[in-house]
Amino acid sequence: MIRAYTSQDKSKLIELLRQNTPEYFAASEEIDFVNYLHNDIEDYFVYEEDSKIIGCGGINYFPEEKSARxxxxMIDPKSHGKGIGKKITQHRIHHINANPNIDFIIVRTTQLVYKFYEKMGFELQNIEKDFWAKDFDLYEMRMKNKNG
Structure with a gap:
């Protein structure tokens, strides 16, 4: 089940981030994630199975650029490869596609998972070495909003 994030989910999501560190996130990113949860959430969703959060992902909007990011x-490492990331990503793409004021959907990821987004239809736009932290490069990707 995919549902909207609530503040009661915060500690579970921080634990999910820790489970994916250091393989997919640098330890230094936890501070950024906590700040995001406190200050920068616009639309954020969690994926639950048997009342346990095993995935999550958000959307931020940039109306002046007619884009959403x-x-x-993140997905519980025990659930990687089961299609949960695909479901959460598709859910957000459909959510964004319903907004005719958005022309492009952006994702900023790393060299570790950019191929996943490529399979979802995103195209690589830019690479910046060691952007997130040492050995965590920025891979900026985008796709056209189907209704934009």
Missing amino acids: ISWD
């Missing part, structure tokens, strides 16, 4: 995606 998929942000802070």
Whole structure:
């Protein structure tokens, strides 16, 4: 089940981030994620199975650029490869596609998972070495909003 994030989910999401550190996130990113949860959430979703959160991901909007950015995606490592990331990403893409004021969907990820987004239809736009932290490069990708 995919549902909207509530503040009661915060500690579970921080634990999910820790489970994906250091493989997919640098330890230094936890501070950024906590700040995001406190200050920068616009639309954020969690994926639950048997009342346990095993995935999450957000959307931030940039109306002046007519874009939306998929942000802070993570899946419980025990559930990697089961299609949960795909479901959460598709859910957000459909959510964004319903907004005719958005022309592009952006994702900023790393070299570790950019191929996943490529399979989802995103195209690589830019790479910046060691952007997030040492050995965590920025891979900026985008796709056209189907209704934009």
